[in-house]
Amino acid sequence: xxxxxxxxxxxxxxxxxxxxxxxxxxxxxxxxxxxxxxxxxxxxxxxxxxxxxxxxxxxxxxxxxxxxxxxxxxxxxxxxxxxxxxxxxxxxxxxxxxxxxxxxxxxxxxxxxxxxxxxxxxxxxxxxxxxxxxxxxxxxxxxxxxxxxxxxxxxxxxxxxxxxxxxxxxxxxxxxxxxxxxxxxxxxxxxxxxxxxxxxxxxxxxxxxxxxxxxxxxxxxxxxxxxxxxxxxxxxxxxxxxxxxxxxxxxxxxxxxxxxxxxxxxxxxxxxxxxxxxxxxxxxxxxxxxxxxxxxxxxxxxxxxxxxxx
Amino acid sequence: xxxxxxxxxxxxxxxxxxxxxxxxxxxxxxxxxxxxxxxxxxxxxxxxxxxxxxxxxxxxxxxxxxxxxxxxxxxxxxxxxxxxxxxxxxxxxxxxxxxxxxxxxxxxxxxxxxxxxxxxxxxxxxxxxxxxxxxxxxxxxxxxxxxxxxxxxxxxxxxxxxxxxxxxxxxxxxxxxxxxxxxxxxxxxxxxxxxxxxxxxxxxxxxxxxxxxxxxxxxxxxxxxxxxxxxxxxxxxxxxxxxxxxxxxxxxxxxxxxx
Numbered sequence: 294x295x296x297x298x299x300x301x302x303x304x305x306x307x308x309x310x311x312x313x314x315x316x317x318x319x320x321x322x323x324x325x326x327x328x329x330x331x332x333x334x335x336x337x338x339x340x341x342x343x344x345x346x347x348x349x350x351x352x353x354x355x356x357x358x359x360x361x362x363x364x365x366x367x368x369x370x371x372x373x374x375x376x377x378x379x380x381x382x383x384x385x386x387x388x389x390x391x392x393x394x395x396x397x398x399x400x401x402x403x404x405x406x407x408x409x410x411x412x413x414x415x416x417x418x419x420x421x422x423x424x425x426x427x428x429x430x431x432x433x434x435x436x437x438x439x440x441x442x443x444x445x446x447x448x449x450x451x452x453x454x455x456x457x458x459x460x461x462x463x464x465x466x467x468x469x470x471x472x473x474x475x476x477x478x479x480x481x482x483x484x485x486x487x488x489x490x491x492x493x494x495x496x497x498x499x500x501x502x503x504x505x506x507x508x509x510x511x512x513x514x515x516x517x518x519x520x521x522x523x524x525x526x527x528x529x530x531x532x533x534x535x536x537x538x539x540x541x542x543x544x545x546x547x548x549x550x551x552x553x554x555x556x557x558x559x560x561x562x563x564x565x566x567x568x569x570x571x572x573x574x575x576x577x578x579x580x581x582x583x584x585x586x587x588x589x590x591x592x593x594x595x596x597x598x599x600x601x602x603x
Numbered sequence: 604x605x606x607x608x609x610x611x612x613x614x615x616x617x618x619x620x621x622x623x624x625x626x627x628x629x630x631x632x633x634x635x636x637x638x639x640x641x642x643x644x645x646x647x648x649x650x651x652x653x654x655x656x657x658x659x660x661x662x663x664x665x666x667x668x669x670x671x672x673x674x675x676x677x678x679x680x681x682x683x684x685x686x687x688x689x690x691x692x693x694x695x696x697x698x699x700x701x702x703x704x705x706x707x708x709x710x711x712x713x714x715x716x717x718x719x720x721x722x723x724x725x726x727x728x729x730x731x732x733x734x735x736x737x738x739x740x741x742x743x744x745x746x747x748x749x750x751x752x753x754x755x756x757x758x759x760x761x762x763x764x765x766x767x768x769x770x771x772x773x774x775x776x777x778x779x780x781x782x783x784x785x786x787x788x789x790x791x792x793x794x795x796x797x798x799x800x801x802x803x804x805x806x807x808x809x810x811x812x813x814x815x816x817x818x819x820x821x822x823x824x825x826x827x828x829x830x831x832x833x834x835x836x837x838x839x840x841x842x843x844x845x846x847x848x849x850x851x852x853x854x855x856x857x858x859x860x861x862x
Contacts, residue, residue, distance in 0.1 A: 305861075343696055347860045368698040379693040383620045395612040396697045402608035404615070433623075 294457060294489045295319040295342065300351035302337050311337045313512030314351070319489060319505070321456075326503035327493040330597055334512040335493035336376060339461050342491070343373050356456045369397075372450030372488075373459040378442055380449075386430045386437070387417060390449050397453040406431070420448045440471025444478055451482065457489040458482075464496065476502070497590045510597040532568055533558040535581035542577045549574055558583070609699045610707035617678065617711030621718070631674065631719045636726055638666045642788055644730075654790070656824040663732045664742075664818050665787035667723045668811040671716040671746055672753035673778060678712030679705075679757025680774065682855075684767045701856045705848065709754035716750040741817035745833070748840060749810035755844045756806045758851030762858065781807040792830070806843060809836045 295318065302312040312334040319325040327335050340346035342353060344364040352359065358366040380389050387406055391413070395402050400413045421430040424444050426437075434442060443463060450458060460479075464472045476499075483490060492503065500506045501520050508515045508523065516523050535558040536542040546553050546561065551571075554560040558581055563571065568584050621627065639662055646658045685691035694704055724742065728734070760777060764770045783789060784798070785807035794802060802808055808830075816833035819825040 345692065345695060345860065365698045368696060371696075373692075373696055375692055379690050381616065381620075381690055383623050384616065388616075388619070392612055392616060393693070393697075395608050396694070396699055398605040398608070398698075400608075402611040402615075 294321040294323070295325075295353070295355050295491065297338075297342070297353040298351055300338065300341060300353060301349045302334070302341060302346065303349045310349070310512050312341070312348070315509065315512070315514050317507050317514060317517055319457075319491060322487045322489055324483065324490045324502070324504045325492065326500035326506040327491070327509060328495065328497065328500040328506050328593065329493075329509040330495055332511075333509045333597075335509060336461055338509075339373070339459050339491070339493060343371055343459055344368055369453070370456045371459060372453065372455035372457070374443070374446050374450055374461065374463045376461040376465065378439075378446065380434045380442055380446060382435045383433070385433055386421075386426060386445055389434060389445065390417060390420065390452065393449045394452055399453055416452070420452070424448060438471070440467050440474055443467065443471070443475055447475075447478065447482065451486065451488070454486070455488065457491055459491045461493050462495070463492070464494070464499065497593055508593065508596055515596045530563045530584070530586050532561050532563060532571060533581065533583040533585065534561060534575070534579050535559060536577050536579050538577065542575070542579075545575060545577050606700065606703045609697075609703050610710060613694065613704060613707030614711035614714055617708070618714040621715045631670075632722050632726075635666050635670045635719075635723045638788070639663050639723070639726065640730065646788070654827075656827055659730065660732050661790070661815075661828060662788050663723075663727050663730075664815050665785075665811050667720060667727075667742070667746070668749050668814040669782060669785070669787045669807060670723060671720045671750045672756070672807055672810045674716035674719055675709065675712035675750040675753035676757035676760065676778070677774070678715055679708055679754050680761050680764070680770050682708060682761055683764060683770055695859065701852055702848070705758055705852045705855075709751060709758070709848075712754050712757070713747065713750040716753070717746060720746045720750075738818050738820070741820065742814060745814045745817040748837065749814060752806065752810055752840045752844055755847035755851070758855065759847040762851040762854035765858075778807075781805040784808060785811045786830075787811055790828070792827075809840050809843075812836050813840065
């Protein structure tokens with residue numbers, strides 16, 4: 294669905310590339326997350342993929358349409374939730390949706406809601422019901438909560454049935470409850486429409502929900518794969534063990550062909566074995582066992598450059 | 604058909620914004636009233652008898668043209684503000700031609716400027732500016748042309764500005780000299796050659812002169828007040844409108860995408 298090759302963007306008057314040779318692919322219907330610290334080039338990548346920014350070099354296609362030569366077709370097949378809200382505060386929720394629907398050529402322009410085609414009014418009512426704002430749909434946006442505005446933006450961006458929905462850090466600035474509500478809404482959207490989701494975020498727990506994730510740092514792809522594979526690649530799972538007779542344990546581990554590291558306890562990498570199989574193989578009585586499974590956060594922090602973490 | 608709907612929906616948004624912003628409606632009337640009432644009135648008292656025509660009327664038509672020209676130019680420049688609020692992203696991400704977007708915006712700002720023009724004409728009635736039915740119709744038609752032209756001027760300014768802050772700082776320098784070079788309050792007949800040259804380069808001059816040409820048509824003061832035939836002004840404005848629109852939109856889109 295999305296195919297990006299050697300994408301490079303250097304802003305004018307900038308010393309370094311904001312996006313520096315990024316390549317990845319996203320399959321149809323996939324939930325793809327671009328994870329990285331602030332300034333990693335996530336928004337720049339989204340701006341290029343949604344045709345609002347020209348890349349310095351490299352190429353990309355979305356749904357088979359080339360970004361450079363078929364920008365209009367690309368725009369028709371994508372929806373986007375911008376990092377900063379892009380609703381017009383002076384308009385009502387319905388007017389914001391109507392503006393979008395007419396701009397995308399879904400319905401002809403009419404001077405007022407009452408004069409819009411009945412198909413539009415039915416669709417709007419259905420959307421308002423989904424959001425639970427049936428009573429407020431004709432009220433100005435500024436009376437809405439931050440979470441509600443975000444959901445309205447998602448609803449709006451989906452009415453032209455895009456093949457890919459881009460979400461640029463959609464939950465920044467939302468409280469925990471709104472964030473959860475937004476994710477529930479998004480997963481419902483996914484299961485109903487099969488839309489490909491392209492998310493950028495610096496929240497690891499959000500990226501962990503993705504089918505595939507790509508960690509970027511300073512414009513480069515650091516890692517790319519399923520959240521599980523990324524974890525496995527990054528930090529080894531290991532077990533800390535100890536016994537009163539430590540030398541017997543050392544001898545046994547060596548005999549079993551298990552590598553280990555000395556420390557406060559002995560650290561044995563699992564290297565693909567299960568914890569259960571490992572412990573079953575050890576006959577020496579153990580007094581200490583601790584398994585260590587890395588979180589994606591560990592993996593993430595181990596990956597990105599130390600300067601990016603501060 | 605799609606393009607027409609897109610133009611109308613973009614224009615309607617601007618008009619709705621005006622209707623919902625009462626302070627803006629009020630403030631747009633204050634300046635013209637001050638200019639016409641105080642400046643026109645006081646100049647009339649001191650110079651009116653020397654110059655041989657009503658200064659109040661002269662200033663009235665000038666300020667009418669200037670207000671609507673400025674309103675739609677500033678309205679177009681608000682695209683920068685939209686960009687900073689990220690609303691323009693919503694517009695510019697849509698599969699609508701960039702020219703359609705700019706044209707919709709110009710039409711919208713015309714709808715915003717014209718009610719202001721009507722307010723000024725009403726004020727003219729109150730202070731005793733003489734009107735005939737023909738001059739009223741002529742003024743209204745010329746006002747539409749002047750606002751469209753102001754919008755196109757806004758596009759070319761917009762294309763060369765980076766931020767709303769820059770716009771707020773630079774726009775007065777582009778506009779204020781034109782007040783005098785275009786003869787909004789002051790007659791510009793017999794300018795020295797260098798001022799005459801700059802005056803001829805000021806877009807506002809043609810908008811002001813078109814409105815005066817239409818208003819004073821058939822009046823004895825016509826030759827003293829009007830600089831060029833309305834058709835000449837119209838021709839110049841048409842060519843400049845197309846040039847501003849094409850060059851401005853191209854530059855604006857390029858500067859947006861090639862950051």
